[in-house]
Amino acid sequence: xxxxxxxxxxxxxxxxxxxxxxxxxxxxxxxxxxxxxxxxxxxxxxxxxxxxxxxxxxxxxxxxxxxxxxxxxxxxxxxxxxxxxxxxxxxxxxxxxxxxxxxxxxxxxxxxxxxxxxxxxxxxxxxxxxxxxxxxxxxxxxxxxxxxxxxxxxxxxxxxxxxxxxxxxxxxxxxxxxxxxxxxxxxxxxxxxxxxxxxxxxxxxxxxxxxxxxxxxxxxxxxxxxxxxxxxxxxxxxxxxxxxxxxxxxxxxxxxxxxxxxxxxxxxxxxxxxxxxxxxxxxxxx
Amino acid sequence: xxxxxxxxxxxxxxxxxxxxxxxxxxxxxxxxxxxxxxxxxxxxxxxxxxxxxxxxxxxxxxxxxxxxxxxxxxxxxxxxxxxxxxxxxxxxxxxxxxxxxxxxxxxxxxxxxxxxxxxxxxxxxxxxxxxxxxxxxxxxxxxxxxxxxxxxxxxxxxxxxxxxxxxxxxxxxxxxxxxxxxxxxxxxxxxxxxxxxxxxxxxxxxxxxxxxxxxxxxxxxxxxxxxxxxxxxxxxxxxxxxxxxxxxxxxxxxxxxxxxxxxxxxxxxxxxxxxxxxxxxx
Numbered sequence: 001x002x003x004x005x006x007x008x009x010x011x012x013x014x015x016x017x018x019x020x021x022x023x024x025x026x027x028x029x030x031x032x033x034x035x036x037x038x039x040x041x042x043x044x045x046x047x048x049x050x051x052x053x054x055x056x057x058x059x060x061x062x063x064x065x066x067x068x069x070x071x072x073x074x075x076x077x078x079x080x081x082x083x084x085x086x087x088x089x090x091x092x093x094x095x096x097x098x099x100x101x102x103x104x105x106x107x108x109x110x111x112x113x114x115x116x117x118x119x120x121x122x123x124x125x126x127x128x129x130x131x132x133x134x135x136x137x138x139x140x141x142x143x144x145x146x147x148x149x150x151x152x153x154x155x156x157x158x159x160x161x162x163x164x165x166x167x168x169x170x171x172x173x174x175x176x177x178x179x180x181x182x183x184x185x186x187x188x189x190x191x192x193x194x195x196x197x198x199x200x201x202x203x204x205x206x207x208x209x210x211x212x213x214x215x216x217x218x219x220x221x222x223x224x225x226x227x228x229x230x231x232x233x234x235x236x237x238x239x240x241x242x243x244x245x246x247x248x249x250x251x252x253x254x255x256x257x258x259x260x261x262x263x264x265x266x267x268x269x270x271x272x273x274x275x276x277x278x279x280x281x282x283x284x285x286x
Numbered sequence: 287x288x289x290x291x292x293x294x295x296x297x298x299x300x301x302x303x304x305x306x307x308x309x310x311x312x313x314x315x316x317x318x319x320x321x322x323x324x325x326x327x328x329x330x331x332x333x334x335x336x337x338x339x340x341x342x343x344x345x346x347x348x349x350x351x352x353x354x355x356x357x358x359x360x361x362x363x364x365x366x367x368x369x370x371x372x373x374x375x376x377x378x379x380x381x382x383x384x385x386x387x388x389x390x391x392x393x394x395x396x397x398x399x400x401x402x403x404x405x406x407x408x409x410x411x412x413x414x415x416x417x418x419x420x421x422x423x424x425x426x427x428x429x430x431x432x433x434x435x436x437x438x439x440x441x442x443x444x445x446x447x448x449x450x451x452x453x454x455x456x457x458x459x460x461x462x463x464x465x466x467x468x469x470x471x472x473x474x475x476x477x478x479x480x481x482x483x484x485x486x487x488x489x490x491x492x493x494x495x496x497x498x499x500x501x502x503x504x505x506x507x508x509x510x511x512x513x514x515x516x517x518x519x520x521x522x523x524x525x526x527x528x529x530x531x532x533x534x535x536x537x538x539x540x541x542x543x544x545x546x547x548x549x550x551x552x553x554x555x556x557x558x559x560x561x562x563x564x565x566x567x568x
Contacts, residue, residue: 088458093383120460130451133474143459146469192455199459 032263034250039064039233040085040122040203045099047080047089054080056258057099062203062250064233067225069244069265072254073280078237081254082205085235086122087115103203120147123201127208129188131180131195136163136172139180139191143199158198166194167224186217193224197232204228206236210243222247241281245269253277319545326542329535334543339505339521345532349540351507352521355422356547358509359501359517360491362426367433368483374434375441375479376467382446391442394435405431406496414500422508422515425501429490436489440482444475477562484555488548494519518544 040062047055055077062068070078083089084101087108100107108118120143131139140159144150150158159176163169168190172183180191189209196204206225210218225247228234238244244251245265252262253274261268261277272278279285333348340347374394378387409428414420448471456466472479502514503524518540525537 086458088454091454091457091463116460116462119458124454124458126451126454126458128451130449130455132452132455132470142456142461142469146456146465147460195455195459 032250034061034063034066036063036065038062039104040235041102042081042084043100043102045081045084045097045101047077047084047098048096049092050094054257055084058259060252060259060262062233062235064202065229065231066250067229067234067236067248068250068252069248070235070237070252070254071239071241071244071280072260073285074239076254077257078252078254079207082207082235082237083124085203085205086119086124088119088124090115116147120199121201122203122205123196123199125189125192125196125204125206125209128212129185129192131183131188131191133179133181135177136180136183136191137176140194140198143195147199149199162194162198163191165197165228166190167220167227168194184217186213186220189213189217189221190224193221193228197228201232203233203235206234208237208239211239218243241269253280255280322538322541322545325535325538326540329539330542334536334539338507342530347536349516349518349521349536349543351504352516352518352540353543354507354509355501355504355516356491356518356544358422358515359425359429359497360487362422362511363429363433363490364483364487366426366430367437367486370430371434371437371483371486372441372472372479374438375445376472378438378442379445379471380463380467390438394438397431398435398439401495402432402493403495403498406498406500409496409500417512419512420500420502420514421512422501423511425497425515425517428496428500429493432490432493432496433486436486437479437482440485441475441479444478444482445471447478448474477559480562481555481559484551484558488551488555491547491551492519492544494523518547 038061045058210221248265251265251268253260337348413424456470503520504514504516522537522540525533
């Protein structure tokens with residue numbers, strides 16, 4: 001009796017968990033239509049750590065003023081891909097990138113690309129909040145200062161705008177010159193968002209921005225993302241399926257370094273095109 | 287004796303051994319300090335701080351020129367070594383695996399262990415030989431060479447403790463690599479680096495050997511970079527080996543002032559570190 005149960009469980013296991021099984025061919029729904037213009041696009045992007053290939057032919061289009069969520073099990077390459085979008089991987093030794101990533105139709109890996117101005121246009125918020133050990137004001141002003149984007153006289157105005165944009169202004173307006181490290185975890189993360197917004201990027205990449213926060217702080221970040229997509233193109237990596245469903249219009253599912261499926265979020269979560277996607281979002285593995 | 291009784295007794299024995307070792311380490315320190323204070327304090331007076339040395343045979347006078355000279359030499363050494371040490375430390379931490387970094391790290395460690403008299407000879411051939419006379423600059427250079435490896439290695443180690451996510455944060459905002467290093471990483475590591483700098487200053491302020499044939503000595507007051515200059519250490523050495531009782535007394539007083547200077551640097555290192563850390567926390 002017991003043996004029968006075990007073998008049934010075996011059979012029900014998703015095929016991906018078997019060692020050596022090849023993932024299915026990527027299936028970006030050809031019917032996937034975007035309601036806004038394409039802001040970023042990758043074409044057959046391949047990424048190598050030394051001789052180890054981490055990303056296989058990722059082709060994806062990211063429409064502007066919307067939220068695209070990347071989901072997938074740990075180590076599937078979603079963060080690596082995200083970091084390809086602003087060339088953050090460049091600081092790692094012994095990596096190689098093949099294929100194209102287009103920002104407004106121009107290849108960001110092309111010759112003569114100014115990586116500094118690229119990163120100003122494609123901002124990033126990290127998994128662990130990383131405020132500089134400076135005052136709240138100086139944190140937000142940092143990007144403006146180093147890029148020479150605004151005269152000192154206008155700085156307070158721009159800082160306030162960015163802090164309002166990240167819904168932090170009311171909480172910190174009386175202590176702008178106190179150290180940023182005195183803020184709570186959730187406030188620190190919103191400060192990092194404000195810091196990214198201050199330089200007015202076109203795209204904001206978020207690498208699991210709420211994974212280290214409690215539910216209330218997470219809710220605030222999610223509400224903020226919902227607000228921000230009116231003005232910014234947002235790409236978010238998340239381990240939290242509900243979060244992807246709540247905040248994004250489009251969802252891309254990654255597995256073993258491949259893009260398995262990319263579609264509208266409601267489609268992915270209600271009627272996924274691949275069995276493996278369904279298995280993942282229903283919690284059969286991962 | 288029971289098993290647990292034996293273990294307790296052994297534990298007690300080790301405790302006593304540790305206590306004895308601590309005492310053994312502290313006793314010489316205590317005696318040196320006690321003796322210097324006892325001998326030096328009676329010879330300390332206002333004249334010692336304000337008056338110049340008297341000619342041989344006359345009693346009285348002070349070490350005003352040597353006290354100022356020591357501070358002046360420390361300032362020269364710091365002005366040369368702090369920027370070089372910090373920048374080297376930033377390089378070591380930002381590009382840890384380059385061949386230049388490996389060589390620099392190795393050289394710094396060797397330099398740190400070289401007898402100070404050899405550093406003095408080096409500064410002699412570098413600064414004194416070409417112009418054929420001793421100078422304050424040569425003394426400062428010699429002391430500076432002793433500081434550089436300490437500062438560079440402390441800076442490197444403390445920069446490595448700063449989370450790399452801070453660097454990424456700065457780069458993601460469009461900072462260049464060097465901008466991120468100097469405007470974010472270095473300020474974050476500064477409290478600890480300040481300690482390293484002050485420890486290095488304390489270390490060199492007590493050095494005699496590197497000054498013997500670089501700064502030499504001077505019985506008169508000077509602030510000129512190209513002239514020999516007096517320092518407390520060399521003055522104490524000169525007076526201590528002289529045959530005059532009055533000079534011996536002054537040497538003790540000089541030693542006391544020297545110990546106090548080192549002590550002040552050490553205390554300062556702690557206070558400054560704690561201050562800066564607290565500033566960062568809240």
